[in-house]
Amino acid sequence: MSTCEQDPGREKLRAFEAVVSSYESALLRYASRLVHHHDAAQNIVQDAFIKLFKSWEHEMLPSSKMLNWLYRVTHNCAVDYLRKETRLQVLHIRQAQETPKAVAPDRGDGTGISEEAERAAAILTQLTLREQQLVILKVYEDKSYTEIAEITGLTVSNVGYILHHAMKKMAAELRRARAI
């Protein structure tokens, strides 16, 4: 890192560090919501940034195109992690069983989340990974349908359709849970 020939490389590294600082929070949140595991989310985002440095052919500057690319890579790494750990459906079932128990028990003092919110979080884990991805990108990351389409490779129409059905499913489950 000290020779003159490495100055362009040093510039790129500095720009890369700035990119990491800009996007690590968003990607960590996204990965955490997908895999529900702190260390795994950190590993996934770490891998995404390494892949960015090795594969990114354009200028190393923060941009929406780069962010969408990072979201896509993060999602793929998350899917790889989930496949490696267990079968996706078994994991969702396990999470659905475990998630309500993992929520803070201090609902009585008003500072914990409501029962409705707990149920919503649990039901989210029961959706397919694709549905979860779209709900997370829309509800939590506040991405537009066009951005979601770019990240996922789906068409805008497909995004709206899948989201509609995912939310409809969730609303029906919440209604059923309230009725019990």
Add this chain to the structure above:
Amino acid sequence: MNPDLDKNEKDDEKILPDGQDGSGPAESKPLKQMKCEDIQPMILDYLNRELSDAFSLLVREHIRKCPNCKAVATEMKATVDALKKADTASPDLAAKLSVERRNKIMDEVVGGHQYQWVYLAFFIVAVFIVVWSALRMLAEIYDWGYKPIKLPEDQMFEINLRPVNKGTNAPGISTVTNLPGTNIMEQTKP
């Protein structure tokens, strides 16, 4: 079932809802003729502000007048709100990469960046060795370029390959080509 949003955003005059079988935008319907089954798939898009102005107005007016669709919209909104509340209370969403992981990222990219020329050099040397070995092997098989050196008769020596007993001279066995100036330990008489 699902309106083609791309077309709706470009042309507000046409209504292009999917047919009942969800096959895609098949026919146009005037705005006034849109029913609940046409509106309800658009409610989430309306709540997400993904509809054009014309469709947003249409959905808003319909929801105001139709109790069923109003109930659907209220339920959808409540679901989204519940999800958002669940997320804000979630304590385990780390905001930053740990220091170790940041260092690991930089080590990975710096190391790769620094040593890429070394890896290239190794690769070139490896390719050279493989090619050279292959050529040598082919040269041996096909006897390329290797010709025995033929020396004049007076420069050739005979070498006795049999053990020599004292007092006896065994005839020479074979003639071996030698480079001039080579020292030969024994020499038999022809």
